[in-house]
Amino acid sequence: MDQFIDDLYAKRASVREASLTSITYGLTVNYCSQFVEKNFATLLYRCLNSFKKGSSKEIVLASRALGLLSITVGCGDNAQESYRESLPVLSQALKSTNESLLLSVIDCLAIVTFVGANDFEETEASMQKIWHFISNSAENIVKKKHSGSVLSAAISAWSLLLTTVDSWNLNHHYWKGAIPLFLELLEADDQSVCSSAGEAIALICEFGCLEKFATNTTIDKDSLNNKGKNILDQDYSLHELQEIVSNHAKKLLSRASLESAVTKAMNGYNNFSMNVLEVLERKASRFPPPHYHRARDGYFNETTSLKIGKHSLKVHSLSQLLQINYMKRFLGRGFVLHMLANEFLHDVFDFTPRKQAGDELYIAERDEATIRIFVPETEQEDFEEDFGRSQKPNKSVFYKAKTRLLNKQRVIKGEELGTYHE
Numbered sequence: 001m002d003q004f005i006d007d008l009y010a011k012r013a014s015v016r017e018a019s020l021t022s023i024t025y026g027l028t029v030n031y032c033s034q035f036v037e038k039n040f041a042t043l044l045y046r047c048l049n050s051f052k053k054g055s056s057k058e059i060v061l062a063s064r065a066l067g068l069l070s071i072t073v074g075c076g077d078n079a080q081e082s083y084r085e086s087l088p089v090l091s092q093a094l095k096s097t098n099e100s101l102l103l104s105v106i107d108c109l110a111i112v113t114f115v116g117a118n119d120f121e122e123t124e125a126s127m128q129k130i131w132h133f134i135s136n137s138a139e140n141i142v143k144k145k146h147s148g149s150v151l152s153a154a155i156s157a158w159s160l161l162l163t164t165v166d167s168w169n170l171n172h173h174y175w176k177g178a179i180p181l182f183l184e185l186l187e188a189d190d191q192s193v194c195s196s197a198g199e200a201i202a203l204i205c206e207f208g209c210l211e212k213f214a215t216n217t218t219i220d221k222d223s224l225n226n227k228g229k230n231i232l233d234q235d236y237s238l239h240e241l242q243e244i245v246s247n248h249a250k251k252l253l254s255r256a257s258l259e260s261a262v263t264k265a266m267n268g269y270n271n272f273s274m275n276v277l278e279v280l281e282r283k284a285s286r287f288p289p290p291h292y293h294r295a296r297d298g299y300f301n302e303t304t305s306l307k308i309g310k311h312s313l314k315v316h317s318l319s320q321l322l323q324i325n326y327m328k329r330f331l332g333r334g335f336v337l338h339m340l341a342n343e344f345l346h347d348v349f350d351f352t353p354r355k356q357a358g359d360e361l362y363i364a365e366r367d368e369a370t371i372r373i374f375v376p377e378t379e380q381e382d383f384e385e386d387f388g389r390s391q392k393p394n395k396s397v398f399y400k401a402k403t404r405l406l407n408k409q410r411v412i413k414g415e416e417l418g419t420y421h422e
Contacts, residue, residue: 001026001035008046013055020050020061027068028334031341036072043069044082051089056098063090063101063108067330070115074344083116091129102150106130107330110157114323115344120169123161128174130158135181148190155185155196159203160326163319172212179204179213183244199322205241206318309336313351324349 007019023043026032036043043065050062070082086108093105113126137151178200185197204213305312306324315321327345328335339345340353 001032002039005039005042008042013058016050016054017058017061020047020058020065024061024064024068027065027072028332029337030334031072031338033072036069037078040069040073040078044085048085048089051093056096056101059093059101060104063093063104067108067111070112071327071331071338071342071344073115074342075115075347079112079116080118081116083112083122086112087126087129094129094133099147099150103153106133106150106153106157110160110326111330113161114164117164120165123165124169124171124174127158127161130154130161131174131178134158148188148193151185152190152192152196155182155193155200156322156326159196159200159322162200162203162207163323167207167209167212170209170212175213177213177215179210179241180215186244201241201244202318203322210241308339308351308353311340311351311353313339313349320349 001023004019004022007015010016010019027036047062047066047069050058054062066082066086070079073079073082090105090109090112093101094109096102096105109126109130113123117123117126134151134154137154182197182201182204185193186201188194188197204210304315304321306315307313313324315324327338331338339349339351346352
């Protein structure tokens with residue numbers, strides 16, 4: 001991939017676009033940690049340069065390259081630099097009206113922040129940028145300026161970053177009105193918007209701090225099934241939210257076309273709407289069954305597992321499932337490869353792939369030990385019988401060598417089995 005680095009400096013846009021296409025493909029289907037470490041600064045600043053001088057297509061490619069760059073490099077100074085330098089550029093790009101560009105920029109901002117933000121303040125700064133976009137997009141959908149897919153992507157990105165923060169640190173002044181807005185979006189015609197809004201509310205329910213996402217006004221009575229209550233009433237409002245989102249999730253699941261699309265998109269993963277329902281139902285339970293694991297303020301079946309190649313990953317919360325789903329969608333065909341090789345993803349999801357035995361697996365299970373004894377020529381007359389007895393090889397040496405060999409093989413076997421069961 002080194003051959004494509006020089007092309008990033010080309011004056012012709014088509015050459016730069018071709019180079020970015022090859023680089024993004026390579027970073028998707030391969031875990032190129034050495035290549036990224038070697039060329040990090042070049043990749044970062046040439047991609048940022050594409051935002052200033054490139055076409056919409058080039059910006060789309062550069063956005064994806066920045067996201068892949070962050071995932072590959074993992075946490076550290078490089079990821080922090082990527083976040084710090086990208087935030088103002090990506091924030092400016094959110095003002096575009098190009099749908100494909102917006103989708104790519106939103107994903108990039110979410111991933112770069114997810115990996116590179118050092119503290120809560122940096123994460124919340126990106127969340128504010130996305131939230132401002134969501135608020136405007138909700139109005140623009142009505143005015144036909146934005147499509148539902150853009151708003152859905154923004155809500156999913158905001159939810160992804162919400163999974164990384166402590167609910168107690170959230171500034172309630174920033175997120176006032178989030179719940180009413182998401183409740184309103186549950187009624188949207190676009191199914192992807194309904195699904196993303198439901199997931200966001202379920203995530204808020206898992207956090208439990210509803211007062212930071214509500215308003216001082218009451219929710220419309222029709223939205224509460226003619227049970228209009230103040231959303232700040234913690235206990236009752238939580239049940240109302242569960243009822244509302246559960247009903248909408250069930251409606252989504254009842255639509256055969258959507259259910260088929262979700263199942264296909266998840267590629268064998270548990271249906272996301274069913275897990276949303278599970279969290280909402282278990283949230284209300286004061287005494288969850290013993291096979292449930294407490295995740296923050298919500299409950300999630302600890303037996304839920306996702307298949308990563310030939311390995312399994314247990315999921316203990318809706319937050320974790322949302323993170324995995326987002327990464328899977330962003331990485332696409334490279335998801336399994338990155339999950340198996342990328343140490344950053346191992347740390348995030350507490351995932352340790354079973355290690356394959358190395359070259360020692362092919363050590364011969366049986367070796368032979370031989371002893372060569374030099375016997376000088378002598379006359380065998382009267383002493384032939386005694387000579388035969390005295391010249392027999394010392395079998396104790398042979399047995400000791402054989403014992404050492406067997407012990408060595410047992411140790412090797414034990415290490416291989418231990419590695420396998422880990």
